[in-house]
Amino acid sequence: MAGKKRKRSNINTSLRDVDFRTAFMQGNGITKLSAVIFGLGNFLHKQIIRGLIMVSVEVAYIYYMISFGLDSIKNFITLGTKVQEEVFNETKQIYEYVTGDNSMLCLLYGVVAIFLILGFILFLRTSVRSAYANQKRAELGKPIPTFKDDLSSLLEQNLHKTLLFVPVLGILCFTIVPLVFMALIAFTSYDRNHQPPGNLFDWVGLDNFIAMFAKGSKLSSTFWPVLSWTFIWAIFATFTCYILGMLLAMLINRKGTRFKAFWRFIFVLSIAVPQFVSLLTMRTIFNANGPVNVILRNIGVIGATQSIPFFTDPTLAKITIICINIWIGVPFTMLTTTGILQNIPKELYEAAKVDGANAFVTYFKITLPYMLFVTTPTLITAFAGNINNFNVIFLLSGGGPEAIDYYYAGKTDLLVTWLYKLTITNKDYNLGAVISILVFIIMATLTLLTFRHTGSYKDEEAFQ
Amino acid sequence: MKRRKTSMKKRQFITNTIVHVFLAVLGFIWVLPIFFVILTSFREEAGQYKSYIFPRAYTLDNYKKLFDQASSLTYGRWFINTLIVAIFTCILSAFFVLCVAYVMSRLRFKMRKKFLNIAMILGMFPGFMSMYAIYFILKGFGMLEAGPLKLVALVMVYSGGSGLGFLVAKGFFDTIPKTIDEAAFIDGATKWDVFRKITIPLSKPIIVITILNSFMAPWVDYIFAKVILGQDRKYYTIAIGLWTMLEKEFVEYYYTQFFAGCVLISIPIAILFLIIQRFYVEGVSGAVKG
Numbered sequence: 001m002a003g004k005k006r007k008r009s010n011i012n013t014s015l016r017d018v019d020f021r022t023a024f025m026q027g028n029g030i031t032k033l034s035a036v037i038f039g040l041g042n043f044l045h046k047q048i049i050r051g052l053i054m055v056s057v058e059v060a061y062i063y064y065m066i067s068f069g070l071d072s073i074k075n076f077i078t079l080g081t082k083v084q085e086e087v088f089n090e091t092k093q094i095y096e097y098v099t100g101d102n103s104m105l106c107l108l109y110g111v112v113a114i115f116l117i118l119g120f121i122l123f124l125r126t127s128v129r130s131a132y133a134n135q136k137r138a139e140l141g142k143p144i145p146t147f148k149d150d151l152s153s154l155l156e157q158n159l160h161k162t163l164l165f166v167p168v169l170g171i172l173c174f175t176i177v178p179l180v181f182m183a184l185i186a187f188t189s190y191d192r193n194h195q196p197p198g199n200l201f202d203w204v205g206l207d208n209f210i211a212m213f214a215k216g217s218k219l220s221s222t223f224w225p226v227l228s229w230t231f232i233w234a235i236f237a238t239f240t241c242y243i244l245g246m247l248l249a250m251l252i253n254r255k256g257t258r259f260k261a262f263w264r265f266i267f268v269l270s271i272a273v274p275q276f277v278s279l280l281t282m283r284t285i286f287n288a289n290g291p292v293n294v295i296l297r298n299i300g301v302i303g304a305t306q307s308i309p310f311f312t313d314p315t316l317a318k319i320t321i322i323c324i325n326i327w328i329g330v331p332f333t334m335l336t337t338t339g340i341l342q343n344i345p346k347e348l349y350e351a352a353k354v355d356g357a358n359a360f361v362t363y364f365k366i367t368l369p370y371m372l373f374v375t376t377p378t379l380i381t382a383f384a385g386n387i388n389n390f391n392v393i394f395l396l397s398g399g400g401p402e403a404i405d406y407y408y409a410g411k412t413d414l415l416v417t418w419l420y421k422l423t424i425t426n427k428d429y430n431l432g433a434v435i436s437i438l439v440f441i442i443m444a445t446l447t448l449l450t451f452r453h454t455g456s457y458k459d460e461e462a463f464q
Numbered sequence: 465m466k467r468r469k470t471s472m473k474k475r476q477f478i479t480n481t482i483v484h485v486f487l488a489v490l491g492f493i494w495v496l497p498i499f500f501v502i503l504t505s506f507r508e509e510a511g512q513y514k515s516y517i518f519p520r521a522y523t524l525d526n527y528k529k530l531f532d533q534a535s536s537l538t539y540g541r542w543f544i545n546t547l548i549v550a551i552f553t554c555i556l557s558a559f560f561v562l563c564v565a566y567v568m569s570r571l572r573f574k575m576r577k578k579f580l581n582i583a584m585i586l587g588m589f590p591g592f593m594s595m596y597a598i599y600f601i602l603k604g605f606g607m608l609e610a611g612p613l614k615l616v617a618l619v620m621v622y623s624g625g626s627g628l629g630f631l632v633a634k635g636f637f638d639t640i641p642k643t644i645d646e647a648a649f650i651d652g653a654t655k656w657d658v659f660r661k662i663t664i665p666l667s668k669p670i671i672v673i674t675i676l677n678s679f680m681a682p683w684v685d686y687i688f689a690k691v692i693l694g695q696d697r698k699y700y701t702i703a704i705g706l707w708t709m710l711e712k713e714f715v716e717y718y719y720t721q722f723f724a725g726c727v728l729i730s731i732p733i734a735i736l737f738l739i740i741q742r743f744y745v746e747g748v749s750g751a752v753k754g
Contacts (some may be wrong), residue, residue: 104600108600155654155655155657156656159571159654163563163566163659164564166559166560166563167564170626170627173601174621175625176586177601178597178598179597181600182594182596248490251486251487252487256479257480257484266491269495270497271737272730272733272737273501273726274683274733275684276706276707277501277706277729280706280710280722280726281497282497284710285497287513289512289513294513294514294516298516335741424596429596432596436594447584
């Protein structure tokens with residue numbers, strides 16, 4: 001019984017996995033016609049409900065295409081042609097606004113239309129493959145699954161489709177479509193001077209990228225310093241927190257240290273507080289008139305009216321931010337490394353002790369290599385996270401101090417906070433999109449280079 | 465021999481003392497800002513910066529005023545807004561994350577490896593890079609017309625792409641031995657049965673972590689809330705509400721209330737965080753021991 005079942009499911013699997021090309025080439029007339037009339041192959045084999053679903057999807061799609069889709073595609077290519085105008089209304093004796101095309105909506109509906117077309121093609125392939133599977137089953141004299149079988153397969157061989165459907169739909173709508181939309185804006189002239197609905201914007205090709213890299217332009221003389229600060233920041237922020245956090249964890253884990261739980265609690269307390277609260281607090285603490293300067297004034301380090309420019313001097317601001325980030329990040333590392341440190345085999349340390357190694361040697365020869373081996377993925381994630389660390393920069397310094405020779409950026413702005421300023425404050429959406437794409441390229445290279453070499457990616461089945 | 469032993473003991477005592485003093489100093493530095501927040505939240509004198517640290521007089525008024533109905537900044541309302549958003553977000557995202565994680569960990573199908581790669585690259589995108597694209601999309605579909613709709617939009621934004629954050633939960637599912645599943649298959653269970661009756665009950669720690677993590681996101685997110693809610697103060701969430709209190713037009717009057725608000729919001733979040741920590745240790749050590 002079990003063997004028979006296995007065999008049948010094998011045929012089903014092989015039929016399910018047949019690709020579109022072979023299905024279409026080897027299929028008979030009905031299968032081929034299923035590419036035009038969806039569900040035909042299902043109707044003829046008495047899969048009425050399945051066929052009905054397929055046909056209704058096709059009808060809905062054609063209706064959409066005729067009523068909206070074709071216009072959307074046309075507008076997507078032109079991005080609108082009619083500018084909003086003021087026209088004198090003779091009967092009312094007033095000027096009236098005549099709405100023109102909205103380039104932004106043209107672009108958006110165009111993207112939606114493209115995704116619907118892709119979905120339609122996917123459905124077309126499903127229709128042909130399903131018709132082919134039915135044809136083969138009929139030829140081999142196998143039973144054709146009823147609608148009930150189809151439904152129950154959604155909880156068995158096709159469980160992945162059931163479980164993934166809604167999440168993937170969410171990812172598509174809230175991650176992929178916005179990303180495509182954003183990427184397309186990078187190739188348009190959607191800046192402060194081309195704001196819909198009052199104005200139209202148009203495709204400009206690679207102009208924005210060229211402007212960003214053109215030698216001597218204000219944009220490129222902003223981009224390169226911001227990029228290099230982004231990397232300096234990411235390196236410092238990642239490694240200071242990593243090394244200091246690990247040292248702290250080791251200090252607490254030491255054999256001689258008492259009240260281990262108490263020390264851990266003290267440090268964990270600072271991350272239990274929501275990050276924006278601690279960041280905003282830090283901002284007021286280091287303000288020109290904030291508590292730190294007040295204390296320094298009271299004990300006479302600086303004059304009564306003086307203040308140390310923690311956030312207004314470019315270099316000092318960078319140092320302050322990195323130091324505050326240590327305050328925020330160290331407890332995190334301490335928390336994550338404590339467990340791993342306890343897992344380092346004790347024999348290693350004992351052997352080192354017998355060989356007469358001192359604390360430094362054991363740290364650099366045993367602890368650090370072991371930790372690096374285990375925590376490389378987290379380290380990469382932390383580095384990537386720091387490149388995009390919007391919160392720390394934005395809530396602490398807001399990117400300031402302002403720099404006159406920069407294009408709407410401050411001295412401590414990262415690429416992401418500059419992106420925020422360009423889009424939200426200045427409405428230069430095309431430049432923002434260019435930066436998004438550049439950041440994406442940086443991140444993707446970083447990830448692919450490093451993550452693919454880690455053990456957890458290569459043999460993920462090791463523990464199953 | 466004996467003398468050497470005592471000298472070693474002495475040395476150890478000295479290092480121990482140094483370590484403890486050092487930890488105490490560090491701990492002091494780490495607790496100080498929190499102490500400052502609490503202190504300022506009880507300060508009676510209004511106004512922003514003072515030329516002293518310790519308040520001249522203490523009061524509970526800052527906390528009471530937060531819930532003053534007549535105030536133009538409605539802390540109580542923000543709290544309820546955030547709570548509603550957080551509840552719906554955590555239900556949806558936990559569901560998404562667990563579904564994707566289970567599929568990626570347990571089921572084998574044609575597109576699996578591709579999906580994993582795509583998810584990894586997409587995961588590298590910080591969500592807010594596409595934030596204004598999302599803003600336009602929501603606006604294009606009329607989701608930003610009214611306040612309550614904006615909150616719905618916020619839930620959609622927080623939970624929509626959350627399926628991508630499946631890696632931790634997948635790592636957990638990976639540790640559940642496959643033999644358990646296979647035993648169930650022999651008894652005639654479908655894959656759905658295994659998911660519902662075996663995997664989910666065995667995964668309590670990771671479910672709690674996922675739910676609490678996604679519950680906390682709306683409380684601490686600043687960017688998306690700001691972009692989507694705009695100037696609609698009545699529908700603000702806590703994070704942007706508190707930020708507003710520090711804006712130039714409000715800061716003189718609301719400075720001490722800001723800290724009171726911070727204390728109030730930090731207590732529940734800190735408790736949740738400590739709970740997650742406890743579960744996290746359990747979760748990482750795997751589902752089935754031995």
